[in-house]
Amino acid sequence: MKPLMQSERFVRFAAPLIVGAILVGGWEFACRHWQVPVFLFPKPSDIANSLMGDAPTLLAALWVTMRITFQAFFCAVVLGTLIAFVFVQSRFLEISLFPYAVLLQVTPVVAVAPLIIILVKNTQAALTVCATLVALFPMISNTTIGLRSVDQGLANLFRMNRAGRTATLLRLRIPSALPFFFAGLRISSGLALIGAVVAEFVAGTGGRGSGLAYEILQSGFQLDIPRMFAALFLIALAGVSLFLLMAWLSKLALGGWHESEVARES
Amino acid sequence: MFATNHVEAAISAEADAPPLKSMNIVDVLSANKIYADGTEALAPVNLSIAPGEFLTLIGPSGCGKSTLLKLVANLIEPTDGRLQWWRGGFDQVGGEGRRLAFVFQDPTLMPWSRIAGNVSLPLDLAGVPRSRSGPRVAAALKRVGLEGFENRYPRQLSGGMRMRVSIARALVTDPDLLLMDEPFGALDEFTRNKLDSDLLTLWWERKLTCVFVTHSIYEAVFLSTRVVVMAARPGRVHRVMEIDEPQPRGDAFRNSARFADLCRQLSSWLADASLPSSVTAAS
Known part of the structure; x- marks a missing residue:
């Protein structure tokens, strides 16, 4: 027992499992013991059954939600990074535009979504816009801080070696910004998923091409609670996968050198 | 960079320069520095740096020694007065036989770049292709005793090794004037002595001109051919000590009576320099 428990890697996976x-075991037991009705609170086994039975529709819905999430995430990363570069180039632009970036962040997406859905004809596009709005701000603020947090000594070194603007950007500013950029990615990817789900709740798209939020709403109307949980489970799973994906990317990029990703030595 | 010959010709004619051999590398001509908040970091200073000398700036904190070094490196500009590099403007710096390198107080390495990448940075920025910079990087690392560490990251090295990388990065451009701002201040005494000896050997073998800022009296005496003692508030040159101890110097010099005498002398001058000057009687 001892040697296995001492392995950091093993504990890291085993303990949460x-x-x-x-x-899950306690939940199953409690529901059976007190005979909780399925429409109030389903057992894990009911949820698993529902997940299996409705797999085609639920997976299709998951695919729709994930597509919107990834589109929005992509837009947020590209736009956020571009805006951050603009901010860093000119103090004046940053001062003039930053309040509006904040405005974007503090306005609840639920409140703006109906407006966007009216303005943007294509529902999928409208949902993507909503999710992008939610995911955008962390990318802007993190990348901006990152691009600014250049070591002064290194900046002097580059200046003394007569480095041009482009060389300084590529060799100094961007590498300095990477840890902040990746922190932004982790926050932003989660927010893109939340944005996609919330926007769909508001839009309430029906028929084909609807996502997991719609499945949850629909299940609620039909009192098909296990299905509702199954959809919820898929959303949580998607969120966790996104987070792990970002963590992996971050490790790939920063693993060799940045304190946050370097394995503890002792 | 390519049009400097005209400028040089014009300035030489104007300044009626002496023959090339005795030409000073840097002339500080009544240069001072007053910061925006009114503090006078450096009162007008006159100082010439001759080729091949090892000049050390020493003094209490606030005496403007770092400011003076930064003026020489053209990292900051004087408020009044001016500086000359090779009897010309700063554009004289960079050509063959006129290269300048600066070693900072901290190693200032790029954490995301391997040791080889850090050392080759000045060459990369100058557009030297990898095929030609590779051997020079290897040679510079060998000179500071870090061969075989090319593929490590800075965080995998100790403080002393990082400082060596920083020196290798300065050496890779083959500098003629090496400016160092308390480079070994953060290191333990043992490592510092070792690096001092290595630096001195390097300076001697490569006929460098060094300007070195330090807090340490022993370091100053051991390394220098000339020590400039500075005083504070405002920063100014207090006294100058010439040390004609022959090269190469080693532990024998460190343990000699002469070394102790020089240290004692320098120490008393420093004590004078640290006294509150009669001009600033306030507070």
């Missing part, structure tokens, strides 16, 4: 197993 054990906690999960206990929680």
Whole structure:
């Protein structure tokens, strides 16, 4: 037992799994013991059954949601990074535009979504716009801070070696910004998913091409609670996968050198 | 960079320069520095740096020694007065036989770049192709005793090794004038002595001109051919000590009575320099 428990890698995977197993087991047991009706609170086994039974529709819905999430995330990363570059180039532009970036951030997407859905004809596009709005701000602010947080000594070194604007950007500013950029990616990817789900709740698209939010709404109307949980489970799974993907990317880019990604040595 | 010959010709004619051999590398001509908040970091200073000398600036904190070094590096500009490099403007710097390198107080390495990448940075920025910079990087690392560390990241090295990388990066451009701002200040005494000896050997073998800022009396005496003692508020040159101890110097010099005498002398001058000057009687 001891050697296995001492392995950091093993504990890292095993410990959360054990906690999960206990929680799910306790949930199943409690529901059976007190005979909680399925329409009030379904057992994990009911949810699993529903997930299996409705797999085609639910997976199709997951695909729709994920597509919107990725589109929005992509737009947020591209736009956010571009805006950050603009901010860094000119103090004046930053001062003039930053309040509007904040305005964008503090306005709840639920409140803006109906407006966007009216303005943008294509529902998918409208949902993407909403999710982009939610995911945009962390990219702007993180990348801006990153591009600004250049070590002064290194900046002097570049100046002394008569480095041009482009060389300084590529060799100094961008590498300095990477840790902040990746922190932004982690926040932003999660927000893109939240934005996509929330916007769909508001839009309430029906028929074909609807996402997981619609499945949840629909299941609620039909009192098909296990299906509702199944859809919820898929959303959570998608969120976790996104987070892991970003963590992996971050490790890939910063693993060799940045303190946050370097394995503890002791 | 390519049009400097005309400028040089014009300035030489104007300044009626002496023959090339005795030409000073840097002339500080009544240069001072007053910062925007009114503090006078450096009162007008006159100082000439001759080729091949090892000049050390020493003094209490606030004496403007770093400011003076930064003026020489053209990292800041004087408020009044001016500086000459090779009897010309700063555009004289950079050509063959006129290269300048600066070693900062901290190693200032790029954490995302491997040691080889850090050392080759000045060459990369100058547009030297990898095929030609590779051997020079290897040679510079060998000179500071870090061969085989090319593929490490800075965080994998100790403080002393990082400082060596920083020096290798300065050496890779084959500088003629090496400016160092308390480069070993953060290191333990043992490492510092070792690096001092290595630096001195390097200076001697490569006929460098060094300007070195330090807090340490022993370091100043061991390294220098000339020590400039500075005083504070406002920063100014207090006294100058010439040390004609022959090269190469080694531990024998460190343990000699002469070394102790020089240290004692320098120490008393520094004590004078640290006294509150009669001009600034306030506070």
